[in-house]
Amino acid sequence: MTGYPRVVPLGDSALLAILGEGVGVALSARVGRLAGALRDLAAPGVHGVVPAYAAVAIHFDPLAADSEALGRQVAHLAAAEMAKPAPDATAGGKLHVLPVRYDGPDLAMVADRLRLAPDEVARRHAQLTYRVLFLGFVPGFGYLGPLDSALALPRRPEPRRRVPAGSVAIAGEQTAVYPVETPGGWHLIGHTETVLFDSSREPPNLLAAGDRVRFEPVS
Amino acid sequence: MITVLRAPPFATVQDPGRPGHLEAAVPRAGALDPLALAAANLAVGNPRGAAALEWALGGGEVRFERGASVALTGAQVTGTLGGRALEPLRVVRARPGDSLVVERLDRGAWLYIAISGGIDVPPVLGSRSTYLPGGFGGLSGRVLRSGDRLPLGTEATQARLEILPAELGADTSSNPIRLLPGPDRDLIPPGAWDDLVRAEYRVSRVVSRMGYRLEAGSSGLVLAGDRPSAPACIGTLQLPAGGKPIVLLGDGPTVGGYARIGAVVTADLGYFAQRRPGDSVRFRPVELTEARQALREQQALLDRLERGA
Numbered sequence: 001m002t003g004y005p006r007v008v009p010l011g012d013s014a015l016l017a018i019l020g021e022g023v024g025v026a027l028s029a030r031v032g033r034l035a036g037a038l039r040d041l042a043a044p045g046v047h048g049v050v051p052a053y054a055a056v057a058i059h060f061d062p063l064a065a066d067s068e069a070l071g072r073q074v075a076h077l078a079a080a081e082m083a084k085p086a087p088d089a090t091a092g093g094k095l096h097v098l099p100v101r102y103d104g105p106d107l108a109m110v111a112d113r114l115r116l117a118p119d120e121v122a123r124r125h126a127q128l129t130y131r132v133l134f135l136g137f138v139p140g141f142g143y144l145g146p147l148d149s150a151l152a153l154p155r156r157p158e159p160r161r162r163v164p165a166g167s168v169a170i171a172g173e174q175t176a177v178y179p180v181e182t183p184g185g186w187h188l189i190g191h192t193e194t195v196l197f198d199s200s201r202e203p204p205n206l207l208a209a210g211d212r213v214r215f216e217p218v219s
Numbered sequence: 220m221i222t223v224l225r226a227p228p229f230a231t232v233q234d235p236g237r238p239g240h241l242e243a244a245v246p247r248a249g250a251l252d253p254l255a256l257a258a259a260n261l262a263v264g265n266p267r268g269a270a271a272l273e274w275a276l277g278g279g280e281v282r283f284e285r286g287a288s289v290a291l292t293g294a295q296v297t298g299t300l301g302g303r304a305l306e307p308l309r310v311v312r313a314r315p316g317d318s319l320v321v322e323r324l325d326r327g328a329w330l331y332i333a334i335s336g337g338i339d340v341p342p343v344l345g346s347r348s349t350y351l352p353g354g355f356g357g358l359s360g361r362v363l364r365s366g367d368r369l370p371l372g373t374e375a376t377q378a379r380l381e382i383l384p385a386e387l388g389a390d391t392s393s394n395p396i397r398l399l400p401g402p403d404r405d406l407i408p409p410g411a412w413d414d415l416v417r418a419e420y421r422v423s424r425v426v427s428r429m430g431y432r433l434e435a436g437s438s439g440l441v442l443a444g445d446r447p448s449a450p451a452c453i454g455t456l457q458l459p460a461g462g463k464p465i466v467l468l469g470d471g472p473t474v475g476g477y478a479r480i481g482a483v484v485t486a487d488l489g490y491f492a493q494r495r496p497g498d499s500v501r502f503r504p505v506e507l508t509e510a511r512q513a514l515r516e517q518q519a520l521l522d523r524l525e526r527g528a
Contacts, residue, residue: 009482011451011453011455011482011484012452012454012484012485012510012514014450023447035242044380045276047239048241050473051242052447052450053448053449054447055449059238062510063518136472137448155477157460158463172446175447180352180353181352182472199354200355204245205243
């Protein structure tokens with residue numbers, strides 16, 4: 001159970017290829033490269049290849065795909081990925097600067113739990129340039145990392161029912177902007193007016209995997 | 220064209236959804252009870268993936284501006300068409316000017332109203348399904364309101380069926396929901412999986428097209444630790460640290476951070492979604508082979524309807 005890669009089912013309509021654990025730019029780069037190889041495979045019945053931090057999900061129509069054969073192909077590609085040197089994860093990528101008002105409803109609680117002043121939470125959050133590791137959760141939601149480990153906190157034990165669009169949030173070693181109103185379990189430390197998702201725009205997502213993001217405090 | 224004379228509390232346009240955009244983090248959306256949608260469409264002579272009304276939480280009224288065949292599936296209703304009482308499973312013909320009045324939903328959460336020709340709103344990213352969090356698809360990406368007018372497509376020559384088979388009217392509210400183990404099942408202490416799946420749950424008041432949160436009857440299992448976000452799927456059973464499981468549905472996220480301890484089998488997603496807040500939910504652990512077999516049986520039923528049998 002401990003070795004990687006591992007290929008396991010995610011229900012009856014998806015497989016997971018897991019390449020490691022944790023959050024890291026190098027691991028994300030591997031996961032992204034495997035996702036590319038899986039898309040190129042264009043296996044019958046597969047309608048989505050979704051990378052995350054440490055794993056790629058391969059979504060398929062259970063009536064149209066041969067999941068056993070697919071599992072073997074995925075295992076083969078995942079093993080081939082692990083046999084290669086890690087890709088260069090330091091290469092450029094488009095830079096987005098997002099203005100943020102650090103006045104989120106969780107800022108005081110976050111500061112308290114981290115034993116930092118609220119201004120210091122904001123300063124540390126705005127200090128780094130983050131990599132868009134992948135897109136997921138809801139349209140336009142880019143997982144940005146890695147976060148300053150001094151800001152790492154577990155998620156809320158129960159998600160909020162409504163997180164307003166534009167909320168700038170942290171959880172664990174990740175940060176993100178909620179592009180649309182949705183339930184969510186991250187801590188809300190600020191707000192941006194930048195529109196991250198617009199279905200009438202082409203492409204609808206502002207961020208793409210591999211881009212870089214910096215937050216600029218505004219008052 | 221149809222006109223929504225009196226909108227129910229919650230109704231949207233849905234088809235089977237847009238499966239091809241998950242990597243852009245666009246959820247599939249689509250009917251929460253896919254079997255009910257497909258059967259209703261086939262009954263009125265539509266392709267099984269035509270767009271229909273997905274209707275919840277109460278009554279309302281819709282007027283037909285042209286003649287159309289109409290099938291109602293999913294939730295069982297009391298209502299009338301052109302003043303005549305609706306009978307369960309019977310496909311009806313609306314004349315121009317007729318009103319479909321849904322007085323109430325007697326059983327189940329989601330009513331599907333398929334109309335010959337289908338609802339012809341413009342597809343967005345390959346589907347007519349409304350995705351509310353993104354504000355697109357369906358009619359302007361929102362729930363239907365009184366006064367809305369919805370275009371219909373050209374109808375096939377005639378309805379395929381006069382009456383839908385009894386399976387589609389069966390009461391599934393006490394069916395155990397079949398569950399596969401999830402990729403994070405190993406996070407649960409040994410033995411706890413059995414307790415967890417045998418517990419009786421109730422659907423909480425926190426329900427939406429993204430997913431339903433369950434109230435744990437007895438389990439009270441609390442997971443230590445927190446994990447980086449990882450891929451999730453429609454049907455994924457998440458266990459947040461608070462101990463109240465969440466089952467993800469059509470508008471659910473493509474990734475999530477809570478432990479994915481199980482997965483509702485695709486064939487049972489509709490039966491699960493038809494439960495209302497307060498309804499009981501019991502799970503039954505199964506193997507992949509049973510999950511696939513159940514889905515093939517549903518497909519065989521739809522194939523039979525398509526042949527008009």
